[in-house]
Amino acid sequence: MGNPVGSTARPQPPAPAGFLDAASGEPLHPAGRAALLAALDEGWADPARLYGAGRRARLALDRAREQVAAALGCRPDEVGFAGSGTEAVHRGVAGLALGRRRVGTHLVASAVEHSCVLHAAELLVAAGGRSTLVGVDQAGVVDDAAFAAALAPGTALACLQSANHEVGTTQPVEAVAAACAEQGVPLLVDAAASVGRGPLPGGWSALTASAAKWGGPAGVGVLSVRTGVRWRSPGPADSRAVSGPGALDAPGRPDVPAVVAAAAALEAVVTAAPVEDARLRGLTDRIRATVAATVPDCEVLGHPTDRLPHIVTFSCLYASGEALLLELDRAGFAVTSGSSCSSSTLEPSHVLVAMGALAQGNVRVSLPHGVDPADVDRFLQVLPGAVQRVRAEAVR
Amino acid sequence: VTGTLGTPGVVDARGLRCPMPVIELQRAAQRAADGAVLTLLADDPAAVTDVPAWCRMRGHILLSVELLSVEQLSVEQGEQGASAYQVQLRKSGAGSASADGSPAR
Numbered sequence: 291m292g293n294p295v296g297s298t299a300r301p302q303p304p305a306p307a308g309f310l311d312a313a314s315g316e317p318l319h320p321a322g323r324a325a326l327l328a329a330l331d332e333g334w335a336d337p338a339r340l341y342g343a344g345r346r347a348r349l350a351l352d353r354a355r356e357q358v359a360a361a362l363g364c365r366p367d368e369v370g371f372a373g374s375g376t377e378a379v380h381r382g383v384a385g386l387a388l389g390r391r392r393v394g395t396h397l398v399a400s401a402v403e404h405s406c407v408l409h410a411a412e413l414l415v416a417a418g419g420r421s422t423l424v425g426v427d428q429a430g431v432v433d434d435a436a437f438a439a440a441l442a443p444g445t446a447l448a449c450l451q452s453a454n455h456e457v458g459t460t461q462p463v464e465a466v467a468a469a470c471a472e473q474g475v476p477l478l479v480d481a482a483a484s485v486g487r488g489p490l491p492g493g494w495s496a497l498t499a500s501a502a503k504w505g506g507p508a509g510v511g512v513l514s515v516r517t518g519v520r521w522r523s524p525g526p527a528d529s530r531a532v533s534g535p536g537a538l539d540a541p542g543r544p545d546v547p548a549v550v551a552a553a554a555a556l557e558a559v560v561t562a563a564p565v566e567d568a569r570l571r572g573l574t575d576r577i578r579a580t581v582a583a584t585v586p587d588c589e590v591l592g593h594p595t596d597r598l599p600h601i602v603t604f605s606c607l608y609a610s611g612e613a614l615l616l617e618l619d620r621a622g623f624a625v626t627s628g629s630s631c632s633s634s635t636l637e638p639s640h641v642l643v644a645m646g647a648l649a650q651g652n653v654r655v656s657l658p659h660g661v662d663p664a665d666v667d668r669f670l671q672v673l674p675g676a677v678q679r680v681r682a683e684a685v686r
Numbered sequence: 687v688t689g690t691l692g693t694p695g696v697v698d699a700r701g702l703r704c705p706m707p708v709i710e711l712q713r714a715a716q717r718a719a720d721g722a723v724l725t726l727l728a729d730d731p732a733a734v735t736d737v738p739a740w741c742r743m744r745g746h747i748l749l750s751v752e753l754l755s756v757e758q759l760s761v762e763q764g765e766q767g768a769s770a771y772q773v774q775l776r777k778s779g780a781g782s783a784s785a786d787g788s789p790a791r
Contacts, residue, residue: 587743587744589739589743605739607705607708607712607740607743607744608705608708608709608712609705610704610705611704629704629732630703630704630730630731630732636703636704636730636731636732637731637732638704638731638732638735638736642735643734643735646735646738646739647735647739648735648736648739648740648743649704649732649735649736649739650704650705650708650732650736651705684705684706684709685709685713
């Protein structure tokens with residue numbers, strides 16, 4: 291199969307105009323698209339089969355695993371693929387808990403983890419375990435001393451995100467990892483918000499990610515587990531690899547073309563990251579300053595400097611988050627919200643609640659790789675009027 | 687709870703959803719004097735975070751948050767519980783919200 295990653299030098303075309311919801315998933319990166327098309331032809335067969343087409347699929351899968359390992363800073367046989375970032379987290383948490391079941395059934399996690407981490411923790415608790423959720427400050431930063439203090443002799447595993455997916459705040463992963471290492475507790479780092487967005491923290495025992503967040507296909511998640519960390523595949527045994535490369539993969543035949551596309555997209559964004567992240571950080575700095583200056587009664591959330599380059603979140607008093615999303619959609623902008631009225635329940639986002647942040651009129655802006663700065667300018671021009679209209683509508 | 691329903695200083699926002707309880711609170715605050723104490727009754731889960739945030743952003747003081755019993759509310763069994771948020775207004779530090787179209791009317 292050809293080398294689709296030759297396209298990394300290609301200028302990145304922008305996502306659709308007005309698409310400012312990269313943290314929910316970006317459109318497929320052109321390098322990923324080229325790799326996908328090539329792999330549909332060359333990598334369609336079952337990689338477990340020994341005939342030519344099977345061997346070609348196997349080679350493509352092996353190469354993808356090497357690319358992902360290089361991006362994460364680990365070995366290829368420490369990388370597994372799953373059907374989504376959520377499945378990767380579920381397998382990571384359940385597998386670490388299984389591997390440590392003789393030690394205990396206690397889990398420590400931050401209160402601002404992605405809901406898939408909290409749901410995996412709830413399942414452990416339902417099975418007789420217990421969990422401790424560690425709080426955050428007003429900027430969303432986890433208290434690393436409190437996290438360390440929560441580790442106990444019966445702690446099976448700990449979970450801490452690399453950075454928060456809703457407000458962009460980066461977490462003190464290395465300090466927490468050191469505390470975990472001291473007590474022999476494996477640390478799962480959910481890096482879905484960070485992979486492809488600059489350097490990753492070290493010290494993790496397991497790491498999870500989601501290809502859609504870096505411009506890969508939606509159906510690819512990554513679970514990486516370090517050699518020597520006790521992890522057991524949850525669920526029924528699979529006849530595919532039980533050791534070596536593939537041992538961490540979710541059961542069943544992997545979607546080789548999708549995995550190949552995910553790896554190519556990741557290699558491309560990681561190559562571009564040093565320049566692109568600085569550009570996006572400049573844009574999000576501008577959004578933070580402009581929103582605070584032009585929208586009255588508005589709170590810009592998250593840590594001002596210790597944060598991801600592409601995410602900005604703010605909340606507006608007297609505004610409905612859902613109405614604001616629809617108003618911005620009418621103006622051609624795709625953003626999302628952690629306000630209660632835009633969720634399926636009446637509860638606001640658990641992240642905003644844990645931060646003690648205003649949850650009404652909440653908007654998360656996340657810039658896709660290659661975003662046009664003119665899109666950001668236009669958003670900043672439209673926003674104050676949109677907020678004003680939504681506030682006026684609420685009191686009519 | 688200070689005061690009962692219909693008492694001046696009590697804003698009954700039960701049954702209203704985000705962002706209406708905070709809007710009603712802001713409307714009452716604009717009519718009240720500096721230093722006055724308002725009590726907001728709300729059963730919207732979002733008020734738990736949004737009322738303290740409103741106080742912080744507008745410079746008011748959150749005196750207490752109390753979960754009300756069914757007897758205090760004289761509501762039918764099974765109805766959702768409400769909370770009483772007691773707020774002391776401090777208007778010196780907070781600008782008027784009317785200029786931007788927020789609920790001054």
